[in-house]
Amino acid sequence: MNETVFWSRGLFLGFLFCLLLVADVAWGSISIPLNIVLSSLFGSESSTFSDIIWQFRLPKAITCILAGSALATGGLMMQSLFRNPLAGPDVLGLSSGASLAVAIVILIGQSTGVGSNLIGNWSVATAASIGGSIVLLIVIFISKFVKDNTSLLIIGLMISAATSSLVGILQFLSKAEDLQIFLIWSLGSVGSTHWGEVQVLAIITFIGLGIAFFLQKPLNVWLLGENYATNLGINTSRSRFWIVIATALLTGGVTAFCGPIAFVGLAVPHLVRLIIPTTNHKILLPFVMVTGASLLLFCDMVSNLAGGAQVLPLNAITSLIGAPLVISMVISNKQVRV
Amino acid sequence: MITSNQLVVGYASNSEESVLLEDLNLQLREGELVCFMGPNGIGKSTLLRTLAGLQKPLGGELKGIEKGKLSLVLTDRITATNMLVYDLVAYGRYPHLSWNISLRDEDHRIIEEAIALTQIGHLKYKRLYQLSDGQMQLVMIARALAQQTSVILLDEPTAHLDLNNRVEIMNLLRKLARQERKAILVCTHELDLALQTADWIWLATLNKKVVSGIPEDLVLNGSFDEVFQFKGFDLKTGKIEHEAHRNKPIQLIGEGYPYLWTKNALARCGYEVQEGAATVIQIQAKEKTIWQLGDRQLTSVADLIMALAERQ
Numbered sequence: 001m002n003e004t005v006f007w008s009r010g011l012f013l014g015f016l017f018c019l020l021l022v023a024d025v026a027w028g029s030i031s032i033p034l035n036i037v038l039s040s041l042f043g044s045e046s047s048t049f050s051d052i053i054w055q056f057r058l059p060k061a062i063t064c065i066l067a068g069s070a071l072a073t074g075g076l077m078m079q080s081l082f083r084n085p086l087a088g089p090d091v092l093g094l095s096s097g098a099s100l101a102v103a104i105v106i107l108i109g110q111s112t113g114v115g116s117n118l119i120g121n122w123s124v125a126t127a128a129s130i131g132g133s134i135v136l137l138i139v140i141f142i143s144k145f146v147k148d149n150t151s152l153l154i155i156g157l158m159i160s161a162a163t164s165s166l167v168g169i170l171q172f173l174s175k176a177e178d179l180q181i182f183l184i185w186s187l188g189s190v191g192s193t194h195w196g197e198v199q200v201l202a203i204i205t206f207i208g209l210g211i212a213f214f215l216q217k218p219l220n221v222w223l224l225g226e227n228y229a230t231n232l233g234i235n236t237s238r239s240r241f242w243i244v245i246a247t248a249l250l251t252g253g254v255t256a257f258c259g260p261i262a263f264v265g266l267a268v269p270h271l272v273r274l275i276i277p278t279t280n281h282k283i284l285l286p287f288v289m290v291t292g293a294s295l296l297l298f299c300d301m302v303s304n305l306a307g308g309a310q311v312l313p314l315n316a317i318t319s320l321i322g323a324p325l326v327i328s329m330v331i332s333n334k335q336v337r338v
Numbered sequence: 339m340i341t342s343n344q345l346v347v348g349y350a351s352n353s354e355e356s357v358l359l360e361d362l363n364l365q366l367r368e369g370e371l372v373c374f375m376g377p378n379g380i381g382k383s384t385l386l387r388t389l390a391g392l393q394k395p396l397g398g399e400l401k402g403i404e405k406g407k408l409s410l411v412l413t414d415r416i417t418a419t420n421m422l423v424y425d426l427v428a429y430g431r432y433p434h435l436s437w438n439i440s441l442r443d444e445d446h447r448i449i450e451e452a453i454a455l456t457q458i459g460h461l462k463y464k465r466l467y468q469l470s471d472g473q474m475q476l477v478m479i480a481r482a483l484a485q486q487t488s489v490i491l492l493d494e495p496t497a498h499l500d501l502n503n504r505v506e507i508m509n510l511l512r513k514l515a516r517q518e519r520k521a522i523l524v525c526t527h528e529l530d531l532a533l534q535t536a537d538w539i540w541l542a543t544l545n546k547k548v549v550s551g552i553p554e555d556l557v558l559n560g561s562f563d564e565v566f567q568f569k570g571f572d573l574k575t576g577k578i579e580h581e582a583h584r585n586k587p588i589q590l591i592g593e594g595y596p597y598l599w600t601k602n603a604l605a606r607c608g609y610e611v612q613e614g615a616a617t618v619i620q621i622q623a624k625e626k627t628i629w630q631l632g633d634r635q636l637t638s639v640a641d642l643i644m645a646l647a648e649r650q
Contacts, residue, residue, distance in 0.1 A: 233433040
């Protein structure tokens, strides 16, 4: 691919991203005129509109950007490490671990009355982080004993399956109203974050993305497999450790604050490879971040607009929009490759 | 030069060691092409992986392997088939690059050199899924060259290739050994090609040893026969043995290639070629080759064989 095509597609994506950001802030159950959006953001507008923007729309949009780029980057790293186009950020079992912890807090905490006043964003986020971290520690511990990535992948999937079934048991045993709270969490949401939470999510995401950025060389080399990676001077166990840590931070942070958001992590790397056909992570990483952010902004906009006054669940929208998009691109390109 | 001293290779699991090859005293010298041969599953890849540092030896010692001075062409498939050929060759420079993998002019020059040596310039901007198996091997060899190592180890680089590609790869490897003064070790099953191109042969024997020598010596002293236990193939003549089941000796008169190939056809069809036999075939090389059988003149070997069959 020549340089001009590359740059023009990059610029187009950047432009699309800015457009979606403004549109996501402007449109919702109440539409805000564009000039007021801009003057609220950059000027000294103070009105109900600017309150909506600063207190609600902007934190939500920034959460979209952080979550989208984090999940997409996590997915890219997993696909490259495991050389498997079906891998996503959740293959390590982190989201399932987080789900289990949140299920325990909501379903057991609620019914025993222990946590009836505590079911706020922070307690859910804390539970999700603890659950995700425990699974991460288990995965890292096991990865010391297994030599190859395929075993690690299988172990991650098995942990997912086991924790999911525990969640199933909890759901089976719990009351209908608790179940609904948990169900809503598990459908994913970017709308419930305030500035405090956005700050924490931003710090976690930036650390994860930063590590990912420094991993571009091992990520490229992992595409050739373990033997060539060793021969090319990569410390395989160390780089695998850091790839797992970065993915865990990115996925865990997002799951803690937004719930398990499906599809973005799996689909965005494929979309980017179809737009920019390269296998070099130096190029893939920034493109995947911007595309992930854009896709989630778009999905959030649709989930706010399509339901009228009601906000539709984010997971339904990401899959509904993403699946046909990827299917059509795959059909027109004949084959999906890592 | 790589030297092994009483080297033992194999696999060690938690409780037990399984030794594949032992007492290995081998040398790999610069400027030489060594073909490593032996039946499947005898431990060729294991020795290669041990030399490459991908697994630890079970015993003995290895000398002369410097870190980063050895490159590999393995049988591992590259699954990222969307990759550009140039990018794959560029991987050879990775040991020399920092974390942000920016290629300097020097690196681009070395990559271009490797591409030129393997004559894959026309493939530079193709993607891996567009390549044939033979082209893919050339690209992998170019990648190893871009690593600029003194030693290259290759595991069955000619597997699944057609004859032409096999010859091309082996000739290229020999050229690289001669011109670039590399030490090259190739695991291969290509007996005939190895005998004609290798400077040196390592032959894994059935009692866990490796015999080494120049190809001709190993043919003459019967080492190959012992290891491969040929069934109906005579290595010294390079031919398949045929049984003269028709019991009809034939005298063949002629010269050159027509003589050789006619003899080949007769042997294959169960006739014995014998001096002074009653049946005589005379080959006349004029504008066209003509086979004279009794009073019949035949224009192809197929017609000749048919005519012989009719006589019976």
